[in-house]
Amino acid sequence: MERSVTPLASAPYVAGDSPIVSGADYIVSLRGRNLKVFYLGERVAEPVDHPVIRPSVNAVARTYDLALEEPDLATAWSALAGQRVNRFLHVTGSADDVVAQNRMQRRLGQLTGTCFQRCVGMDAINALHSLTFDVDHVHDTPYHERFRRFLVQMQRANFTLGGAMTDPKGDRSKGPSAQSDPDLFTHVVERRADGVVLRGAKMHQTGCLNSHWLLVMPGTRLRENERDYAIVAAIPVDHPGLTYIYGRQSCDTRALEDGGIDLGNPRFSGQEAMILLDDVFVPHEHVFLDGETEFAADLVDRFTAYHRRSYVCKTGVGDVLIGAAALIADYNGVASASHVKDKLIEMAHLNETIYGAGIAASHESHATASGNFQPDDLLANVCKHNVTRFPYELARLAQDLAGGLAATMPSDRDLANPETGPKLRKYLKGREGVSAEDRARAVRLIENLTLGRNAVGYLTESLHGAGSPQAQRIQIARRMKLEEKKKFAKDLAEIRETGPDHG
Amino acid sequence: MERSVTPLASAPYVAGDSPIVSGADYIVSLRGRNLKVFYLGERVAEPVDHPVIRPSVNAVARTYDLALEEPDLATAWSALAGQRVNRFLHVTGSADDVVAQNRMQRRLGQLTGTCFQRCVGMDAINALHSLTFDVDHVHDTPYHERFRRFLVQMQRANFTLGGAMTDPKGDRSKGPSAQSDPDLFTHVVERRADGVVLRGAKMHQTGCLNSHWLLVMPGTRLRENERDYAIVAAIPVDHPGLTYIYGRQSCDTRALEDGGIDLGNPRFSGQEAMILLDDVFVPHEHVFLDGETEFAADLVDRFTAYHRRSYVCKTGVGDVLIGAAALIADYNGVASASHVKDKLIEMAHLNETIYGAGIAASHESHATASGNFQPDDLLANVCKHNVTRFPYELARLAQDLAGGLAATMPSDRDLANPETGPKLRKYLKGREGVSAEDRARAVRLIENLTLGRNAVGYLTESLHGAGSPQAQRIQIARRMKLEEKKKFAKDLAEIRETGPDHG
Amino acid sequence: MERSVTPLASAPYVAGDSPIVSGADYIVSLRGRNLKVFYLGERVAEPVDHPVIRPSVNAVARTYDLALEEPDLATAWSALAGQRVNRFLHVTGSADDVVAQNRMQRRLGQLTGTCFQRCVGMDAINALHSLTFDVDHVHDTPYHERFRRFLVQMQRANFTLGGAMTDPKGDRSKGPSAQSDPDLFTHVVERRADGVVLRGAKMHQTGCLNSHWLLVMPGTRLRENERDYAIVAAIPVDHPGLTYIYGRQSCDTRALEDGGIDLGNPRFSGQEAMILLDDVFVPHEHVFLDGETEFAADLVDRFTAYHRRSYVCKTGVGDVLIGAAALIADYNGVASASHVKDKLIEMAHLNETIYGAGIAASHESHATASGNFQPDDLLANVCKHNVTRFPYELARLAQDLAGGLAATMPSDRDLANPETGPKLRKYLKGREGVSAEDRARAVRLIENLTLGRNAVGYLTESLHGAGSPQAQRIQIARRMKLEEKKKFAKDLAEIRETGPDHG
């Protein structure tokens, strides 16, 4: 199934191109872009065909196929484009739209068992929609209209959009302008008549290689003298000024081996890379903020309110992990032991606690001035903060149920070896009727999610993605209305602070 | 401000009586009912005027006043009655209605710092609305219409309705029919032409004395041979066959002392009593289930789905506790210490985690066949299960912030004593400008909520109300779709269970 | 059984007086001291006979009786006195001696279910033994010899010794000399030829009324200019300059009621009072530190190292709570339910985790220059830090197992009332053969330990006694050898910090 896709760098989406429809289309669209990608010290010829990278491509492809299979869940009517669009490209028009994102995210977590990488872009467009509107209102700038034009192009082409926020940051105790190297936060190094030139790097970039365009955004509150850091811009992924250094992940090179059982989840994985921006020119039409430093914190707040409740995706992955734990318990013949059932219940309880706070944040969305909807900030942070805790406990419980085999299982090649295979099959059987191979698959999936490749997404990314735990605590502190709560206490305790000792 | 209220037992609400409007009206309506109430071994002459009981009456009165102050929050349009009614008497007509209950509950928790006792009735009418409809559908019974007639009377009179579900249960390892004494679960002991006669007892009855009518319901799954236990009936609180034994609570008798600081929360408290049903006749018009054993479990499920997410009320109480903890930290001069701020953030995080799951359950409500809305069962159970955990941690953190004084504070009478008072005021001052009295009040409120009278509601009731923790775990197990989750795991691990060893 | 006891204030122990032997002797020794004690705003005539205070006297008396019943456990050979002495008055001479304290503490927790109040004194003499030795070594002062003379008097008389460390502290963000009122920390207000005059107050004084002598000590690190605060002195409890304000405790006044079941633990309780020192003269012979500010922090460290591992006493109380929870589960007929067993196991696990760290600290004691033994500081802090957490979880689990009845149980007088008693006995029975009264007693004991009078000792005192949680964290930080740990990491990761970027 062949289709031609116009190379993006030379010619970003032009009316008339046939849009991407299926996951297969999407994979085709990524080929031949001549991206500068490095992995294990070498340039990768074609990322789509690299065995380590391909599972992350597959995960994004799954989002396209879901849109075909379950359009109510994974597409939405876009008034902007005048057509149904992939929900990952949709600007929310109601609280139900915000909730629908969560449902889709959980479903994709269940289907892929990993990070499917499109939430950053979805959350970025929703944050930028209202932010550009508000900036224009104050500064009479043209960002909102530019942004809408850009967005409708994305929707019609059905492109995958990445968002790039996290800078290298150097010495964390210092802001952008106080670093010894000004490039440690991405910034404008030159202003030209037709656009700006950017330099810097972006860290921990989820799904960047797998996208067609990136939205570069500042990731921190800025001071007035840090105008060059207050830049939001869209850049095609195959821009020649971009270099991608693919992050190593636990067990990444198992994908280079033969066999398949040892992979645990052979088809899907996440993707994290570092992006170097080497004096990248961006024309004005793709600049959506430039110098309005006072809006940087707002942008971060709006984006993170969206993105932190997007972490309900991990409840979909949690569903897979709970299922795998239940499966191995069954295979081991202990499915009905009370402590086993109790651990599965605890896993479900924690998983749904995350989900509850997440969809609550979405249900409690409010309309912005620009007309889209913004989730409840406090609940979104609460959701994410639980994501920084509970998956680790779910992982521990899953490993508990898996037994020691999760860490001592021989390789699939030992099962295949004619000398050792029969013995292993004899000794690795579970309860009657369960093959050693299926037991191995279940155990490897748990390894994959708790120590292996997708543990990176399920655990470490759960901790740091969308902001590390302390970032949520700061935001919870800002939203927890402590003075109002103190007033409740004073009213009930009949404290009037009028005694002789009160100043 | 006097108003006459027709005695209920002799003449339940008759069209033409003036309905209760304010909290003051409500208090008047409770007087002179000649209830058989025992407390500390003695019959209570007039519960409304008993210093130990009155704070619980005040808490219910607050629900009436809130309806006047914030009608959008605490009243709703009842199509049934053709008028706005108190939200505690309202049959939900939308998911938003279900969510609105949660908002009202949190607000009342903030205003009273205790259990305001009306949720059982609200949740019971919502469960019975759909249940009676479904029973009628199967058995061609007249329960739904009867129930609606009863309910509209309650709405028009603006009565407080209690719900009575928990039986004494005797040996917990046995069901109703296996107990040595058949009365250990409430049951029909006689059937007459015009009604039924009930005997038994109901335990842990929140707010029963403070209600006008009670809805008696079974509290457990029933077997076919337990038809006499499958009874739902409305009974006026002042029925002569009812006896109330008021439960002792931690620090209850402080309300009998002079002074006020030592009470912590002098105006408000919860109420728990045991009700003895001594051959109570109930006419058919007030019977809403009689013998349809197979619906008992359904009733419990629907009621608990409502009632378990009703425990978001505790987040309102949690707001008071967080406020009190912040207040005492401020009074002690340590409000800006990082570990103090961090503990307050943790308290808020846990409190909002409860809230998130609760309102998520409400937002995710679905319509029943009878037309009202039923919250999501899984999330409701998750909400309540967190309520059985987090308030204890909030209490611990509040005591941490309160300092040792929460357990060693001298009495308010020592502050008032001219010999000791000046010395205490000298030594019990906090930071500049804070009086010893206000410090004492803050500390006593924390004592009240964590060890004292309202700890009963905030902690023990949080554990056992609406079902003990294990009950939620059982329900989570039933709703967690383990087979579906196992399927996700199998799909990703490519387990086909087709190997030679699979049966 | 009468015995005469020389009044202490007029004539502290003189060789020739018959020493205290039994608990009964001890109680006699407390009588007639004319202490200035206030409770609920009134002066208490004879504390020993006050129903609220007496249970705390009984708890101390139990320590004397245990010494008779189990001399190996509760006495030790004192080389100082040349005789066996009560272990609470013993200066440790080996690590085994330090461990033996823990065994005795756990046993007394089991026997009393409360705080038996003698550990502060025991830990204070052990800290002062080595501290006075070290001060003398540096300053050529006579403290150590004075202290030994004092101690041998105490041992021979077999007196109860209290320790008083915690000052009111006013604004916690400020030290002694920065407070608006200099008396907010106890200090020397006058120096005379024959001694010093002290003024101030001591807060949260465990067992002070029940002691014969108090050791007043500073409770914080001091600056050089705070010499007047660097004072350690022994004062007889019946010194006319001392006033005691008895702290209120949850449910304290139940002891004033008739009956007994409602008390839960009718015989034993703890005691916390505030002591006012109104210009108390102390002769030099009872001064053991005066002005050596640089040793204040050392004293606090040594005392808290002892006292924080003394909190293994709470594991004895925990044994009672676990037993009570097991009992009520048995009475309810659910002793064999798997979730019940699992909760009891969890309770035991947490309880023993505390015990483990405590006795580890004691076993790992090292000899001081003065010859006594000092527990391991890090492990002692770890023990106490777990005490600030686990009892709250044990309390939650006990309430879980107790059922709602722990918060709704009618009064014992309702059981006694001939009108309500028979009905209550009918409905409050547990499994076959269990009376309502015994069920009530079990439930009330759990209430006592988790919400009631002894919750003060089991929970709040566990949090704040021997220093609040943050104090332990600071001490753990000081002892955790972070640089050594970083070196381990560098060695393994082969980090040499010699690259071009390293300064």
Next chain:
Amino acid sequence: MERSVTPLASAPYVAGDSPIVSGADYIVSLRGRNLKVFYLGERVAEPVDHPVIRPSVNAVARTYDLALEEPDLATAWSALAGQRVNRFLHVTGSADDVVAQNRMQRRLGQLTGTCFQRCVGMDAINALHSLTFDVDHVHDTPYHERFRRFLVQMQRANFTLGGAMTDPKGDRSKGPSAQSDPDLFTHVVERRADGVVLRGAKMHQTGCLNSHWLLVMPGTRLRENERDYAIVAAIPVDHPGLTYIYGRQSCDTRALEDGGIDLGNPRFSGQEAMILLDDVFVPHEHVFLDGETEFAADLVDRFTAYHRRSYVCKTGVGDVLIGAAALIADYNGVASASHVKDKLIEMAHLNETIYGAGIAASHESHATASGNFQPDDLLANVCKHNVTRFPYELARLAQDLAGGLAATMPSDRDLANPETGPKLRKYLKGREGVSAEDRARAVRLIENLTLGRNAVGYLTESLHGAGSPQAQRIQIARRMKLEEKKKFAKDLAEIRETGPDHG
């Protein structure tokens, strides 16, 4: 440095052979044994030289070198051999000996950051010493003397001894004799005049390849009809009937790559393999139990009491992880942030809580009939049970402090690549003076311990080694003296169970 080692299978230790002294000697002694080892489906020519296996050999070698560097810590006087022996081969003669094992274990954890694999053997000889004595006492068997003879050979040769207990177990709901395949538990398949023949497999065998001899033991309580399973035997590791299937571990193949930073801990790792026993003949002199089924449970209890407190080794690994977390925080410039310090304190607190229970179990050892010492069973189980929980929280906190880089760090080869290296060094710097390489090393060590190769030992093995969590809970239940605790509660609540309702 060459030395000759007599091949073991053909001639186990003979008086006159020169014993192993250093780590280097030890490595030489492992060569040329022609073991049948399979890894990734292929037979390994020489395990000692295999890059994946070698780090586990190095870890054992470190135990020899430590004995040279710190003989007090890592050797002991053996009355049996009449010489100092490696502590891993020492039969404890005092509680101090048992404690000394813990100190050595923590130290080796700090030095290797992994499992050094010799504890199973040490704990097995200590369990067998007393068990064989007791069996002989009952059955008049010659096991104890045989065992002592064997042991003194091991001590003199300074061999490494492994212990093999865990069987494949098949359907966990069934015992050995109820399995469909009798070989799923190791058993005697033939009895000959001169010995027995064994068949079966042993799972999760820590350090087996790295040992000279293995002690095969039953791992479960046995029934009378399971006499063939009640077998304890010593077998040389290079017995031709043994086959080893090397377990895959997370990130194992990184050891096959060039470079070194990506390994995190390049020198050390653990080892887990599965052993197949293919009709292995064992002469009588190496049989230490044969058919005495009633002692199988005792053996498991004694071994696990030793082995569960041996898990204090993980506190040494925890020290490394805490150090690595402190290091990266320092490199990132946030070492003084209060939340960072607080997380390090929490890590230390949890780590020391494990240590406390562990050494408490050892200090509380009691003498056995055979004269060696046995740790306290309850505390040993409590220690291990905390090991199944706290390392996961330590891992979470370390990942928190490490930042997202722990999951997205580019490969060391990208740092080495001249095209990408300079850019990476520019952007991956931390605070002033910290090189990208050193930051990478710190981050990779954290990855190694929390997701990578040594996470297998630090997490999964912590969960399942020496018995899974539920095994400890069962043992805690057996040791927690519930009836005694119930008695404490009854005494205090004055429950006499003599009422009319008591049977």
